[in-house]
Amino acid sequence: MKFCLIDAEVFIDRPELLDPLRSLGAVEMYAGIPQDADEVERRAFDADVIAFGLMQFTNEMLDRLPNLKILQFIGTGVWNFVDVDYARSKGIKVLNIEGYGSNAVAEFALSMALAMAKKIPQAGNVLKTGGWSIDGLMGMEISGSTVGVLGTGSIGRLVAEKFVNMGAKVIANDIYENESLKKDWGVTYVGLEELFRSSDIVTVHMKVTKENEKLIDGRLFGLMKPHALFVNVARAELVNNRDLFEALKEGRMGGAAIDVYENEPPADSDYELARLDNVIATPHMAYYTQEANDNSIKMMVQSIADAL
Structure with missing residues (x-):
């Protein structure tokens, strides 16, 4: 199984928090927001699970990810970042986390x-x-x-x-x-x-x-x-x-x-x-503390594990 943190490397200052995922498969991390569907495909073409925290997922991007089973948002309000109904119509489970910050x-x-x-x-x-x-x-x-x-x-x-x-x-x-x-x-x-x-x-x-x-x-x-x-x-x-x-x-x-x-x-x-x-x-930073950041990664990992 392959896990892709497609834009979330910036959140990972304690890599050991991802160990539960590493016990289940390979974990790849990327920094920065993909500029287009081509870059999304390059980063995550064969990923089973994608976690993201910054980017907007278009339907075209979802169409290019044939292995994708779980799309995990590292935050609240995932429906503002992806067409949840479209993703679910493709058999993709869409998740977010609550209360971390x-x-x-x-x-x-x-x-x-x-x-x-x-x-x-x-x-x-x-x-x-x-x-x-x-x-x-x-x-x-x-x-x-x-x-x-x-x-x-x-x-x-x-x-x-x-x-x-x-x-x-x-x-x-x-x-x-x-x-x-x-x-x-x-x-x-x-x-x-x-x-x-x-x-x-x-x-x-x-x-x-x-x-x-x-x-x-x-x-x-x-x-x-x-x-x-x-x-x-x-x-x-x-x-x-x-x-x-x-x-x-x-x-x-x-x-x-x-x-x-x-x-x-x-x-x-x-x-x-x-x-x-x-x-x-301010640049959407209200949640951004060390405590909340650690909570978000722990909750993201638990959410994915529960879904699997």
């Missing part, structure tokens, strides 16, 4: 919100350009503010708890209400419009489905307070990013922190959003 992402969301609220990037730029002034740099305190958490699964739950511990009033929106958050942490569930209308900070932690694509649009941004901040470390597809760009450019909201993009690497429109002065933009 929940705390890492929650801490990152909190960090993004704090950096915006305290205007840390803008303050840093003052000194980087040889200045010394606090004009326009008055911050906002988290204690006493209202934070809206959109999605209270494994990540959103942690985000809500961390903000409560900082003294914020936390409101939330989800199809499934977390009873522990309500009972033990004082979180109140509200409607979507009320969440955007009442929050000083809105942070997004939903999974993408066909039903909620571009759910967050200009109508909701129009309800936000002029100073309110928006954090998206979930998926870009949840947001109408053109509406977000216009709201930020026109100063109708205080700022945004973005770690996810409709195209990765970003397209020109994504960079246009990232270049705005009231935006913090």
Whole structure:
């Protein structure tokens, strides 16, 4: 049996974590995203199992992999990276992993919100350009503010708890209400419009489905307070990013922190959003800690072993 980590060598800084796979067959690793279907075929033509973490799999690529039995995504939300229905129609089992970086992402969301609220990037730029002034740099305190958490699964739950511990009033929106958050942490569930209308900070932690694509649009941004901040470390597809760009450019909201993009690497429109002065933009790195990285490899290996 042959295992191919087709773009995932960057994740492997502890090779011994792959020993369970090596006991089952040959393991090949590659760095960088394949540029086209030809390169995918060169790397993985005879692979039985492919693990990937960065690239988009096209149907043409799948057509060129006759031995492929398992396609394992090293992350959450595999349907954003491959046509799962098409793969399954070819007899390919498609897998992803859950929860490996929940705390890492929650801490990152909190960090993004704090950096915006305290205007840390803008303050840093003052000194980087040889200045010394606090004009326009008055911050906002988290204690006493209202934070809206959109999605209270494994990540959103942690985000809500961390903000409560900082003294914020936390409101939330989800199809499934977390009873522990309500009972033990004082979180109140509200409607979507009320969440955007009442929050000083809105942070997004939903999974993408066909039903909620571009759910967050200009109508909701129009309800936000002029100073309110928006954090998206979930998926870009949840947001109408053109509406977000216009709201930020026109100063109708205080700022945004973005770690996810409709195209990765970003397209020109994504960079246009990232270049705005009231935006913090990072290269999809919220999950990227040593602890989460090790968890992802261990869970990937276990997922493949279970499937086999």
